[in-house]
Structures are given as C-alpha cells and as structure tokens.
Amino acid sequence: MAAISVRAVSHSFGLPGKQNRIAALKNVSFDVAPGEFVTILGPSGCGKSTLLNMVGGLLSPSEGAVQVDGTPVLQPLPERIAYVFQESTLFPWYTVEENFAILLRCRDVPRSEWRTRTLAALTSVGMQDFAGHYPKQLSVGMRQRINLARGIASDTDILLMDEPFAALDEQSRMVLGEDLSALLGRTGKTILFVTHSLAEAVFLSDRILVLSARPGRVKATVAVNEPHPRPPDFMLTSDFSELRNQCYALLRDEIRLAMAEAVA
Amino acid sequence: MTETSRLWPCAIQGLIAAGGLLLWFVVTQSGEVSPLFLPAPDAVVNAWVALVRSDEFWPAVGVTLTTIAAAYILAAVAGLLTGWLITRSPLLTRAFEPLVSGIFAIPITLFFPLFILLFGIGQESKLAYGAVYGFFPVALNTIAGFAHVDRRLVDAARCMGLSRFGLFRHVLLPAASPVIFTGLRVGFFICFASVLGGEAIASAAGIGHNIALSAELFEPARMYAWIVCVVAAALVLTALVSTIERRFRDS
Numbered sequence: 095m096a097a098i099s100v101r102a103v104s105h106s107f108g109l110p111g112k113q114n115r116i117a118a119l120k121n122v123s124f125d126v127a128p129g130e131f132v133t134i135l136g137p138s139g140c141g142k143s144t145l146l147n148m149v150g151g152l153l154s155p156s157e158g159a160v161q162v163d164g165t166p167v168l169q170p171l172p173e174r175i176a177y178v179f180q181e182s183t184l185f186p187w188y189t190v191e192e193n194f195a196i197l198l199r200c201r202d203v204p205r206s207e208w209r210t211r212t213l214a215a216l217t218s219v220g221m222q223d224f225a226g227h228y229p230k231q232l233s234v235g236m237r238q239r240i241n242l243a244r245g246i247a248s249d250t251d252i253l254l255m256d257e258p259f260a261a262l263d264e265q266s267r268m269v270l271g272e273d274l275s276a277l278l279g280r281t282g283k284t285i286l287f288v289t290h291s292l293a294e295a296v297f298l299s300d301r302i303l304v305l306s307a308r309p310g311r312v313k314a315t316v317a318v319n320e321p322h323p324r325p326p327d328f329m330l331t332s333d334f335s336e337l338r339n340q341c342y343a344l345l346r347d348e349i350r351l352a353m354a355e356a357v358a
Numbered sequence: 359m360t361e362t363s364r365l366w367p368c369a370i371q372g373l374i375a376a377g378g379l380l381l382w383f384v385v386t387q388s389g390e391v392s393p394l395f396l397p398a399p400d401a402v403v404n405a406w407v408a409l410v411r412s413d414e415f416w417p418a419v420g421v422t423l424t425t426i427a428a429a430y431i432l433a434a435v436a437g438l439l440t441g442w443l444i445t446r447s448p449l450l451t452r453a454f455e456p457l458v459s460g461i462f463a464i465p466i467t468l469f470f471p472l473f474i475l476l477f478g479i480g481q482e483s484k485l486a487y488g489a490v491y492g493f494f495p496v497a498l499n500t501i502a503g504f505a506h507v508d509r510r511l512v513d514a515a516r517c518m519g520l521s522r523f524g525l526f527r528h529v530l531l532p533a534a535s536p537v538i539f540t541g542l543r544v545g546f547f548i549c550f551a552s553v554l555g556g557e558a559i560a561s562a563a564g565i566g567h568n569i570a571l572s573a574e575l576f577e578p579a580r581m582y583a584w585i586v587c588v589v590a591a592a593l594v595l596t597a598l599v600s601t602i603e604r605r606f607r608d609s
Contacts, residue, residue: 152513172519183514187532196528200519248518 095164096125097252097284098149103158104309105144117309118144122158124303124312128251131278131285131322133295135341136305137352142288143180145310146256149286150177162252172200176248178255182237184229190216190240191225197244215247216240218277219270235266242270246277255287259294268326271297276323292345296337297329304344307351314344397579405579406586414568419587421481422553422564429485430549433492434542440493441500441538451505458501462494467555474560481563484556492549499541503534539603546599547592554588 103122108115118141126132134142147153148160151170160167162174170177184193194212203211216222219239229237242258259267271294278285289295295302302316318337320328328334379399385391386398393401409415444454470487477483507530515529557566565584572581 150517152516170517170519172517175517177514177517179510179514181510183510185511185529185532188528196520196524197518200524 097128098126099161120309133299141310176250178245182241215243307348401579406583429488432489437496445504488549488552491552492545496545503537507533
C-alpha cells in the first residue's frame with residue numbers, strides 16, 4: 095500500500111463563480127511508496143505548497159481525495175506526518191530546548207528522555223551548542239537547521255517539507271542537503287519535498303514530479319536511480335547533469351507560462 | 359546596556375525635575391504670577407503636610423483608590439473575555455473589531471452626564487464611567503492580540519498535535535500577551551484618569567472632588583497639595599504596572 099496517495103485532486107481558491115477565483119491544481123494524482131523520497135518541482139505559484147498542505151491535512155481539496163496509509167486525510171495527523179515549513183516555525187518565546195519539549199510532550203515521550211532526544215536531534219544538524227538559545231539569537235540558517243531537526247525528531251514515518259532550504263544561502267543549502275541525504279538514508283522515512291531548485295530535486299529525490307504552470311498538474315515524472323546516502327560527488331557526475339537538464343527542459347515552458355501570466 | 363549608560367537617562371530625568379522645581383520657585387518669587395494661580399513651593403509643601411495630617415485625607419484617598427480598583431477590575435475582566443470570545447470566530451472578529459475601535463474613538467466623556475443620571479452623584483457613576491472607558495482599550499488589544507497570531511505557528515502547532523489547551527497555553531497566549539499587556543496598561547491609566555476626572559466634574563467624595571472643591575474655595579495651595587498626591591500615585595502605579603509586566607514577561 096502506498097504511504098501517500100493523492101487521487102484526482104483539484105483545488106481552487108476564492109468563491110465559485112467569482113472573478114478572483116483561481117484554479118490552483120487540476121486533477122493531480124500520484125502515489126508515494128513507503129521509504130520513498132518524492133520531490134514536487136514546479137514554477138512559482140503552481141500550487142506546490144497547496145498540494146503539500148492537503149497531504150498535511152491543513153487544507154481540504156475542492157475535489158479528489160488524499161490518503162495516508164489508506165486513511166483519508168481530513169485534519170493534521172501528528173502521529174504519522176511531520177511538517178517542516180518554508181520558514182522556521184520555532185516558537186519565538188521559547189528556547190530551542192523548550193521548543194523541542196513541546197513537540198516531545200505531544201509525542202508522549204517520557205520527560206526523562208527529552209534532553210537526550212533533543213541533543214541527539216540538534217547534533218544531527220550540528221546545532222548541539224544552541225539548546226539554550228532563543229530563536230531570535232540565531233541566524234536564519236541556524237533556525238532552519240533546528241526547524242529541520244525538529245521535524246525529524248517528530249519520529250513520524252512521513253515527513254513533508256515545503257522548501258525547507260529556501261531561506262538559506264547556497265553554501266548552507268548544499269551542506270544541509272548532504273546532511274539530509276545522509277540522515278534519510280538511515281531513517282527510511284517517506285518524504286514529500288517541495289522545491290523550485292533543480293539541483294536540490296535531483297540530488298535528494300528518488301522520483302521528481304514536474305508540475306505545470308497554474309493550474310498545476312503532473313506534467314512528467316523523472317526517476318533518479320541512485321542509492322542513498324548520496325555523496326557530494328554525485329553532483330559532478332554526468333547522470334546528475336543529464337537529469338538536471340531533463341527537468342529544466344520540462345520546466346522551461348512552464349516557467350515562461352507562469353511568468354507571462356504574472357505579467358498579464 | 360552597560361551600567362554607566364543606564365545612569366544617563368536617570369540623570370537627565372533628575373535634571374528636568376530639578377529644573378522644573380527651580381523654575382516654579384523663581385516664577386513665584388518674581389511676583390509676576392498671582393499666588394492664586396501658582397502658590398510658592400513652600401506654601402504647597404505646608405498645605406500638603408496639613409492635608410496628610412487632616413482627618414479627611416485618608417478617607418478621600420480610600421474612596422478614590424477603591425473606585426479605581428473596582429472600575430479597572432470590571433474593565434479588565436470584561437475586556438479580556440469579550441476580546442477572547444470575539445476572536446473565536448473570524449466572522450465575529452471582522453464584524454466587531456471596527457465596531458469596538460469606532461466606539462473607542464468617540465469621546466466617552468460626552469456621555470458623563472448620562473452616567474450621573476443613571477447612577478447618581480455617588481461613586482457608582484464614577485465606577486461605571488471608568489469601567490466603560492477602560493473596557494475599550496483592553497477589549498481592542500485583546501482582539502488584536504488573538505486575531506493576528508502568526509498563522510504558520512498555529513499550523514505548525516496543529517501538525518505537532520498540540521491539544522486545544524496546549525495551543526492556547528503555548529502559542530496563542532504568548533503570541534498575544536505583549537499586545538494584551540499594552541491594552542491592560544492603557545486601560546488602567548484611562549480608568550485612573552476617568553475616575554479622577556469624573557470626581558472633579560460631579561462628585562461628593564474622593565480626590566478629584568477635593569481638587570475641584572479646593573479650586574472653588576480659592577485654596578490653590580491645597581489644590582496643588584492634592585495634585586502632588588495624584589502625581590505621586592501615578593508614579594507609584596506606573597512603576598508597579600511595569601514591574602508586574604516584566605515579571606509576567608520573564609516567566
């Protein structure tokens with residue numbers, strides 16, 4: 095059985111019949127197998143985040159259905175799905191450690207394990223020295239690393255990630271991408287990842303779904319047959335550039351369409 | 359801030375206070391200003407000592423402080439509750455936020471005679487007037503605080519599986535509390551000013567009443583002595599409010 099199953103999902107924003115009604119997604123269907131890393135790649139405004147919000151149970155589709163392990167998703171499922179947002183969603187009024195404590199309490203982890211679990215998660219992203227800091231005392235990149243660690247610490251089978259590296263500079267992105275690839279190779283989580291970075295998509299994914307310009311539909315699927323964890327050298331191979339170019343060729347017209355619509 | 363730089367603001371405040379006192383002394387000594395409008399500082403000090411020793415001082419202070427406290431408790435509780443209930447629904451928030459801020463923009467002072475008609479010349483009218491006036495900033499800021507919590511943080515909390523109470527305790531309340539505190543502080547000083555003002559306009563007791571009475575009886579030194587008491591009370595209460603606020607914010 096598929097870990098995530100999206101069936102004929104369409105979604106529109108705004109009231110039916112109104113001028114400002116926008117069709118965000120049109121008839122999107124795909125499955126994600128357990129342990130698979132699937133990336134949704136598409137031009138800006140094509141409904142990538144909308145799709146992820148539906149899988150996360152934050153939004154109900156206008157049409158179609160989303161299932162997780164065979165159960166329809168009607169609300170967030172904290173036991174099964176963790177969500178890492180585009181910008182850090184650490185609570186600014188709590189220290190890093192207290193932020194983890196809130197999550198671990200929700201996950202019914204015994205209090206005696208909170209500290210070790212927190213430090214283990216922070217160590218996995220190289221942030222173990224910042225448990226006592228408040229988010230605002232950290233840089234954007236550091237916050238996002240911790241945000242990522244918190245998502246992984248949820249210990250759910252499914253992880254949704256909405257452009258988690260978008261706010262980072264290129265160097266941090268690459269390093270974090272490598273870390274993520276190594277981390278996920280160990281944990282065997284099912285991941286649905288949203289990005290508009292071609293390199294990120296090819297480096298991390300088992301499969302890439304290329305979405306069209308708005309209203310988004312699955313234009314093509316690109317498979318990346320390279321075992322995890324992937325060494326940084328993977329980016330230097332001809333396979334990598336070929337896949338990257340293939341994705342770009344698929345995206346190019348869609349990006350132009352999206353830009354033309356933005357102007358009009 | 360370092361220790362030295364913290365001393366500078368205090369030094370400037372002290373200088374301004376000393377300068378004001380000096381100006382007061384010089385102006386009254388020059389004889390250019392009638393002592394009927396501005397008595398000399400020493401006359402006010404003497405009047406103040408006499409006032410504090412008199413039998414009417416503490417009862418008047420007690421009446422005013424009790425009225426302010428009662429009015430503020432009513433305003434705060436009603437404002438917090440109303441604000442919380444309204445923000446439970448986006449529809450109600452959109453309907454009531456402009457309404458509450460619109461009413462707050464009306465000078466409620468204009469309705470003071472109505473309060474006298476409804477509640478009489480006693481302290482009840484001042485209590486009601488202060489409570490109504492103080493209600494609006496509290497309600498308004500409670501609405502603003504709870505209605506504009508960062509949507510992403512709420513989503514993140516839901517995805518983590520926080521309970522309804524957990525969401526309130528760990529997300530909504532900490533997010534809204536700085537704005538709500540501002541409302542509570544503004545509401546408090548509006549209650550303070552409204553009760554004293556109401557007493558000065560129409561009352562039979564309290565500090566405000568005594569200030570107005572002293573003016574009418576041409577006892578300016580006594581009037582200023584009462585005003586000194588009000589200023590002192592305002593300073594003490596400001597310090598108290600900021601201490602409470604800091605305590606709460608740190609915890």
